[in-house]
Structures are given as structure tokens and as C-alpha cells.
Amino acid sequence: MSALLNEQVLCSYEQVDVAKRHELIVQSLRRGQRVGVGALAELTGCSEMTVRRDLDLLEREGLLRRVRGAAVGMLTGEETPFSARSRQRLDAKRRIGAAVAELIDDGETVVLDSGTTTLEVARNVVDRRLTVLALSLFGADVLRAAEHVRLVLPGGDVRSGEQAFVGPLAEHAFRVMRFDTMVLGSCGLSVRDGVSSHDLAEGAVKQAAITASARVVAAVDSSKFGRTAFGRVCSVDRIDVLVTDGDAPGAEVAQLRDAGVEVRLV
Numbered sequence: 675m676s677a678l679l680n681e682q683v684l685c686s687y688e689q690v691d692v693a694k695r696h697e698l699i700v701q702s703l704r705r706g707q708r709v710g711v712g713a714l715a716e717l718t719g720c721s722e723m724t725v726r727r728d729l730d731l732l733e734r735e736g737l738l739r740r741v742r743g744a745a746v747g748m749l750t751g752e753e754t755p756f757s758a759r760s761r762q763r764l765d766a767k768r769r770i771g772a773a774v775a776e777l778i779d780d781g782e783t784v785v786l787d788s789g790t791t792t793l794e795v796a797r798n799v800v801d802r803r804l805t806v807l808a809l810s811l812f813g814a815d816v817l818r819a820a821e822h823v824r825l826v827l828p829g830g831d832v833r834s835g836e837q838a839f840v841g842p843l844a845e846h847a848f849r850v851m852r853f854d855t856m857v858l859g860s861c862g863l864s865v866r867d868g869v870s871s872h873d874l875a876e877g878a879v880k881q882a883a884i885t886a887s888a889r890v891v892a893a894v895d896s897s898k899f900g901r902t903a904f905g906r907v908c909s910v911d912r913i914d915v916l917v918t919d920g921d922a923p924g925a926e927v928a929q930l931r932d933a934g935v936e937v938r939l940v
Contacts (some may be wrong), residue, residue: 684778690697690832692728695720697762699728699735701897703747710744755835759790766895766919769940771795774893775855782854785883786813788838788876789859792892799823807847809879811837828852833876842884848879848886856887858913860894862901865929868910870903877905891915896922910935 695718702709702717708777710869711729715722725733729745732738737754750849771794778784780803786792788810796816800807807825811832817825817900830844862870869892871877884907892913897900899922927937 676795680865696732696737697897699725699732700762701745703738703745705871706741708741708746711724714745721742736749739762762790763895763897763919765793767794768896769919770893770917771798772889773938773940775799775802777891777915777917778802778804778855778857783807783827783852784811785853785887786817786854787857787859787883787893788813788836791895792857792859795857795893798912807851807853809824809839809844809883828879830879831875833873836873836876837872838876838879840873840879844879845882848882851886853883855889855891856883858890858892858906859900860892860907861903862903863894863909863910864900865933866904867902869907869913870901871918872904872906877907882906884912889914891917894918896920899923899926914915 699714699717701715705809711722711725714725714729716801723795725883729738729740733745735755767790770791774795775798778799783805784807786796786806786808786893793810793816794814796808800817802824803822805826806817807826808817809828814825814827817823823860828839828844828847830839830841832838833840833862860869861872867915869880871880890913892915896919899918910933913935916930916937917938917940920939922939927939930937
């Protein structure tokens with residue numbers, strides 16, 4: 675009982691809210707590193723008991739793996755579940771979504787990629803006059819009742835969990851249609867490796883959409899910087915505009931600008 679009371683007292687002094695604490699933990703485990711519970715407690719300003727509870731929850735959500743006395747981050751071939759990603763960095767994703775929507779003119783034809791950040795773009799264009807090809811059922815669900823949006827679906831198979839269209843039928847859509855803008859999402863972004871995706875079939879659809887679009891606007895939150903997922907989608911020089919949040923690392927932003935990418939911080 676005394677241990678429980680001590681833990682309650684410790685928790686009352688912990689200043690980092692749960693969402694921010696989880697974000698700090700996940701960010702510290704980039705590229706599959708092993709980080710000890712003690713180090714995570716120091717990072718978050720919380721007790722080790724609180725951190726262990728956090729790690730149990732984050733492991734259930736597929737965001738990390740528990741090992742004795744530590745946690746190990748996701749590796750390049752492992753994909754964080756959509757439901758977990760949809761709760762991460764939500765404020766930043768909403769700002770990115772609003773900023774990307776401002777770059778799109780009424781009357782445009784737009785490819786809207788799958789993903790949690792591009793879903794925020796969908797929410798910001800529901801009142802716009804656009805033709806939108808949605809690459810996920812999540813995006814299509816947001817836009818299906820929009821009065822002025824002509825919604826087009828590509829066909830093909832639908833990935834479980836991600837609800838993203840994949841396969842040859844989805845790729846074929848981009849052989850018969852052309853678009854003004856593609857709003858591109860990303861599982862990973864680096865100057866060296868470019869844009870990457872965890873799923874090869876989904877990456878192939880992204881590549882086809884890029885080829886069929888006159889402009890590529892990437893909507894990528896800063897947590898994706900420096901990451902490389904399993905399948906390479908394109909080099910950074912295929913991106914015309916990158917919209918990200920102010921936490922993006924300055925050195926990588928400078929490198930992207932040097933590579934000819936227009937970077938907008940929101």
C-alpha cells in the first residue's frame with residue numbers, strides 16, 4: 675500500500691502530460707535503438723514505475739518492443755498501426771493539413787495520399803470545389819458527403835488497417851488520369867533515402883501518382899525526419915513543396931532546401 679501511495683505522490687509532481695510523455699518516449703527510440711527505463715524516466719521527468727506503465731501501453735499499440743529493463747524502437751520494416759499514429763502529434767498534423775489546403779486552388783484535380791497527416795488535409799478541403807482521388811477509405815469517408823468535391827476512387831485492393839488502395843487496379847488509375855497536385859504522405863523522409871513507405875504495394879501506388887501529377891506537395895510531420903522505411907518511394911527532388919511543423923530538425927530542413935525543395939514550417 676505504501677508503494678502505491680508513494681507512486682501517487684510521484685505522479686502528482688509529474689509535469690509532462692501523457693500524450694507529450696509518450697511522444698518523447700517514441701522519439702527517443704528512433705531507428706530501433708534500445709533505451710533503458712531509467713534514461714526514459716529522466717527524459718520525461720517521471721518515475722520509473724510510470725514509465726513502465728507507459729511502455730506497456732505503447733507496446734500494446736505497436737509503437738515499441740519491451741525488453742528487460744528497457745524498450746526497443748520500431749525498425750524500418752515495422753509499421754506503427756494507423757489507430758496509434760492517428761493520436762500522435764495531432765496538433766502538428768492539423769496545422770500541416772490546414773497549410774497544405776491553402777496551397778490548393780479551387781478547381782484543381784488532386785490526389786490525396788493515405789495516412790494520418792493527409793487525412794487532416796481532407797478535413798480542410800471539404801468545403802472546396804475540387805476533384806479529389808482519395809487513396810484511402812479514411813480520406814474518402816471524410817469527403818464523401820462534401821457538396822462541392824467530386825470524389826474519385828481508384829479501385830484495387832484495400833490494405834487492412836491502413837484502408838489504403840493498392841495493387842495493379844489502383845496503379846492503372848494513374849495511367850488514364852492526370853492531376854494538378856498530389857498530396858504525398860510519408861513513413862520516412864531523409865535527404866539521402868528520400869521518401870519511403872513500409873508497404874511495397876502502397877509505395878508503388880504512390881510512385882504512379884507522383885508520375886501522373888504536375889506538382890507534389892508532401893505533408894510530413896517532423897517525427898518522420900531522418901527515418902527510412904522498408905520501401906523507397908522517390909528521391910527528395912521529386913517533391914516541389916514540403917509542409918512540416920516547426921520541430922523539424924534545422925540541419926535537415928536546410929539540406930532539403932539546398933536540394934531544391936520549398937519547405938514551409940507551420
